[in-house]
Amino acid sequence: xxxxxxxxxxxxxxxxTLLALSFSxxxxxxxxxxxxxxxxxxxxxxxxxxxxxxxxxxxxxxLAGMTxxxxxxxxxxxxxxxxLRDAPLVTPMxxxxxxxxxxxxxxxxxxxxxxxxxxxxxxxxTLGPVNIGEMQLLVLGATxxxxxLVAYIVQKTPMGRALRAVAENREVARILGVSADRLTMLAFxxxxxxxxxxxxxxxxxxxxxxPYLGVEIGLKAIAVMVIGGTxxxxxxxxxxxxxxxxxxxxxxYGGSQVRDFVVYGFMILILLLRPQGLLGGARSDQGxxx
Amino acid sequence: MSTYYxxxxxxxxxxxxxxxxxxIILATGQLSxxxxxxxxxxxxxxxxLTVALxxxxxxxxxxxxxxxxxxxxxxAFPALRLxxxxxxxxxxxxxxxxxxxxxxxxxxGGSGGYxxxxxxxxxxxxxxxxxxxxxxxxxxRSRVWLEMQAVHDDETAAGLIGLNTVVTKISAFAAGAAxxxxxxxxxxxxxxxxxxxxxxxxxxxxFVLAVILGGSTVAPGSLVGSLLLVFLxxxxxxxxxxxxxxxGSLLVLVLLVRRQGILDRSLIRMLxxxxxxx
Numbered sequence: 373x374x375x376x377x378x379x380x381x382x383x384x385x386x387x388x389t390l391l392a393l394s395f396s397x398x399x400x401x402x403x404x405x406x407x408x409x410x411x412x413x414x415x416x417x418x419x420x421x422x423x424x425x426x427x428x429x430x431x432x433x434x435l436a437g438m439t440x441x442x443x444x445x446x447x448x449x450x451x452x453x454x455x456l457r458d459a460p461l462v463t464p465m466x467x468x469x470x471x472x473x474x475x476x477x478x479x480x481x482x483x484x485x486x487x488x489x490x491x492x493x494x495x496x497x498t499l500g501p502v503n504i505g506e507m508q509l510l511v512l513g514a515t516x517x518x519x520x521l522v523a524y525i526v527q528k529t530p531m532g533r534a535l536r537a538v539a540e541n542r543e544v545a546r547i548l549g550v551s552a553d554r555l556t557m558l559a560f561x562x563x564x565x566x567x568x569x570x571x572x573x574x575x576x577x578x579x580x581x582x583p584y585l586g587v588e589i590g591l592k593a594i595a596v597m598v599i600g601g602t603x604x605x606x607x608x609x610x611x612x613x614x615x616x617x618x619x620x621x622x623x624x625y626g627g628s629q630v631r632d633f634v635v636y637g638f639m640i641l642i643l644l645l646r647p648q649g650l651l652g653g654a655r656s657d658q659g660x661x662x
Numbered sequence: 663m664s665t666y667y668x669x670x671x672x673x674x675x676x677x678x679x680x681x682x683x684x685x686i687i688l689a690t691g692q693l694s695x696x697x698x699x700x701x702x703x704x705x706x707x708x709x710x711l712t713v714a715l716x717x718x719x720x721x722x723x724x725x726x727x728x729x730x731x732x733x734x735x736x737x738a739f740p741a742l743r744l745x746x747x748x749x750x751x752x753x754x755x756x757x758x759x760x761x762x763x764x765x766x767x768x769x770x771g772g773s774g775g776y777x778x779x780x781x782x783x784x785x786x787x788x789x790x791x792x793x794x795x796x797x798x799x800x801x802x803r804s805r806v807w808l809e810m811q812a813v814h815d816d817e818t819a820a821g822l823i824g825l826n827t828v829v830t831k832i833s834a835f836a837a838g839a840a841x842x843x844x845x846x847x848x849x850x851x852x853x854x855x856x857x858x859x860x861x862x863x864x865x866x867x868x869f870v871l872a873v874i875l876g877g878s879t880v881a882p883g884s885l886v887g888s889l890l891l892v893f894l895x896x897x898x899x900x901x902x903x904x905x906x907x908x909x910g911s912l913l914v915l916v917l918l919v920r921r922q923g924i925l926d927r928s929l930i931r932m933l934x935x936x937x938x939x940x
Contacts, residue, residue, distance in 0.1 A: 405747050452914055459921050461746055462693050466874055467917045469867065473910030481903050591754065591863060598751055629773065633762040636755035643752045644740050 375502050377620050383508045383577065385616020386515035390570035391593035392600060392608040393522060397563040400602045401539040402556060404461055408448050408468040410590025411475035412567040413574075416441040417581050418483055420572030421490060430493070430510075430576075437572035438565045444475070445564025449557050472586070479583040486582070493576045507577045514573060515612075518566065523605045525562070535559060592619075595639040601649020610650055672784040672852050674892035675791035679845030680865070681872035681884035682798055687838040688878060689807070690831050691814035693746075695866045696753030697842045699760035702861030703730045704843025705850035706770055712851070713778040723790070723847040727840040734839025738832045757866055764858040775857030782851045790844055798881045810834060842869075875916055877923030886925045 391413055398406045416437035423433040452467040494506025526532040537545040538555050546552050574589070575581040596615050600607025615635055622634045642649065680701060687694045704726040711722035741752050770776045801807055812820040813827050821827045850856045868891065876887020894912075898905045916924065 399747070403747070405750075451918075455918055456921065459917075462750075462874075463917055463921050465747070465750075466870070467914050469871075470910040470913035470917070473913065474907045477904065477906035477910065481907075587863075591758070594751060595755065598748070627766075629762065629765045631762075632758050633766075636758040636762070640752055640755045640759070643744055643748060643755070647744065647748060 373501070373624075377624050378617060379502055379504055379508070381617030381620035382613050383511050383616070384620060385613035386511050387570055387574045387577075387589065387612075388593050388596045388616055389515055389608045389612025390518060390566055390573075391589060392596035392612060393519060393605065394563040394566040394570065395594055395597045396600075396602045396605075396608060397522070397559050397566070399597065401535060401559045402453075404453070404464045404468075405594070406448070406453075406468045406560070406563065407465060407590070408444075408452075408471040408475060409563060409567045410586035410593070411472040411479070412441040412444055412564050412586075413571040413590065414581070414583060414586035415444065415475055415479060416568030416571030417575035417585060418479055418488075418571075419568070421488060421575045421581050422483075424493065424576065425490060433576075434569055434572050438568040441568025441571065442561050442564040445560045445567075446557065448564075449560040453556070453560070454553070476583050476586070483581075483583065485584075487580045488582075490576070490579045492579045505577070507573075511573045511577050514569065515609075518569065519605065519609050522562070522566070526605060531555075531558070592635060595635055598639050599642045599650060601651050603648065604651040607649050607651040668784045669852075670892055670896070672787045672848075674888045675784070675787040676845050676849045676852065677868065677872055677888035677892060678791045678885055679794060679841055679848065680869040681876070681888050682794060682881065683838040683840075683842035683845065684869045684873050685878070685881060685884050686798065686841065687834050688873060689810045689814060690834040691817070692742075692831065692834070693750045693870070694753045694835070694838065695750045695863070695870065696755075696757035696760075697838065697869050698861045698863065698865030699757040700730045700734060700839040700842035701846035701849065701865060702760055702764060702856075702858070703733060703839075704846030705856050705861065706764060706767075706776065706846075707843070708847035709776055709779050709850045709856060710770060712780065713776075719780070719782065719847075719851060723844050726843045726847050730843030730846075731836040731840035735832050735836040737839075738835035742828065742831050742835075754863060754866070757861075757863060761858050761862050764861070771857070773858065775855055777855045779851045779854045781854050782848070787848050787852060790848060794841060794844070795881060795885060802881055806830075871913065874923055875913065877925030877929075879922050879926050880930060882930070883923050883925040887923070890924075 391409070394409050394413075395406065398404060398409070419440045420433035420437035423436050424430070448468060448471050452471055453464050456464045456467055492505060492507065494510070496503055496505050526535060534545070534550045535555050535558070537548070537550050538552050542552050575585075592615065596608060596611045599615065600609075600611030615638070618638065619631050619635055622631050626634075680697060683697050683700065684694060687697075704723075707726040707729055708719070708722040711717040711725060712719055717725070737756060741749060741756075744752050764770070765773050809820070809825050809830050812823075812825055813830050817827050846861070849860070872887035872891050873884050874887070875890055876885065877883020894909065895905050898908055901908060
């Protein structure tokens with residue numbers, strides 16, 4: 373029973389990790405919270421869901437969810453972020469909120485506000501006392517691969533170096549010949565694609581999706597981002613499963629209603645005691661980094 | 663006036679108070695996305711006072727406002743170590759924790775909600791809403807407000823010229839919490855039924871939206887914003903299903919063309935035919 377809970381918690385945590393990473397890519401570089409990521413996640417989920425229902429194979433569905441979310445992310449960057457770049461940080465955050473209202477409404481109108489159901493995707497395996505689905509394994513595997521991929525891009529490639537330079541100091545990076553505008557766009561695309569993939573995976577894992585999926589999981593993912601630290605990619609990989617497991621265990625042993633209390637209480641504790649996050653390094657300097 | 667429009671009007675008065683609660687805190691440069699929680703505290707406490715203890719409503723509202731103000735100050739004290747988005751996130755967390763607390767607070771119904779309050783009229787709601795709006799507008803002409811603006815513009819500089827920025831920020835937070843609690847008390851006694859879901863993240867966002875849409879640099883902006891937020895969906899009836907999308911587009915549009923919100927000082931001057939200060 374306990375091991376089963378841990379496995380379920382890990383799966384949930386993996387999704388939090390992906391989404392938290394998606395939030396922190398934009399947050400780390402631009403210092404703004406793109407609230408629409410939660411809805412990109414939901415839209416990605418619906419796109420994947422629809423394609424699976426139509427009989428397409430899983431890779432196509434994942435690719436579609438990813439592309440769809442990335443395209444919307446581009447629109448959000450062009451319309452909702454770029455013109456407001458020099459405004460106080462709250463302003464672009466609210467414009468992304470505007471986009472999330474629009475996206476949620478669009479999803480409700482296209483797919484209806486009732487949950488869509490799908491039979492659980494893939495086979496179920498039994499390993500001793502633990503039941504684990506093919507989809508669950510896929511979620512876990514995909515998370516590890518994607519986090520590693522993002523970490524590689526950000527830390528090892530020239531593109532990643534440029535991203536980090538913009539995060540450190542936009543003006544100096546521009547003087548040194550980095551196209552800050554292009555990299556801003558890139559950060560939005562990367563984060564949108566991640567959200568899209570996460571959406572498809574979680575929708576198929578649960579076998580159900582509603583237009584309100586984004587809000588619920590999105591707020592938690594923001595908490596995970598804070599707990600892990602916005603500056604470290606690996607932070608999300610630690611914090612996601614931690615919160616996922618904490619959540620599943622509180623539901624199992626303390627009742628489902630104290631769940632949010634535990635998660636957000638933990639976030640506030642981290643904010644107060646260790647504002648740079650669990651893996652955020654030794655001291656908190658001003659600029660946030662990826 | 664039909665009952666329907668009367669209740670919309672009451673709703674906008676309640677939203678106005680919520681918006682003002684955000685506005686006061688925003689005047690010191692801090693964004694709170696957790697004021698729905700203070701509204702919830704006010705709603706639950708005042709309902710308990712009037713229903714279980716038979717306290718008269720006005721007194722119950724004052725008590726809840728003071729209680730919420732104290733809680734606000736206690737919450738603000740550690741929270742003020744955080745800045746900008748991080749403070750906003752901490753307030754989101756606080757809001758979710760309070761909502762979660764009321765969900766488990768079985769003495770007052772838990773997730774089933776709480777009822778038994780006496781219904782109040784629109785007039786009573788607007789007596790409070792209007793009164794507090796005027797109070798905030800008077801506050802805007804005072805020295806205290808200048809200090810708040812100084813903290814908003816540059817906290818370090820404000821500290822250097824000898825202002826106590828911590829006291830200013832905590833007082834703003836406490837005042838905001840108290841106003842939000844009154845909004846909650848009025849909400850509870852107008853709806854005569856409350857449940858924890860009334861006071862979640864979306865409520866807090868509504869408050870912020872009303873301030874930003876209406877105008878975040880002047881108090882009457884909150885009035886414009888809350889009337890807009892409540893009545894606009896009525897005018898958008900013809901496009902039924904797409905109301906929210908239209909609303910979201912409007913939000914983005916206002917931010918793009920007029921990021922200070924619809925109402926600002928120069929517009930007020932124009933509307934009142936006053937000459938611009940040289």
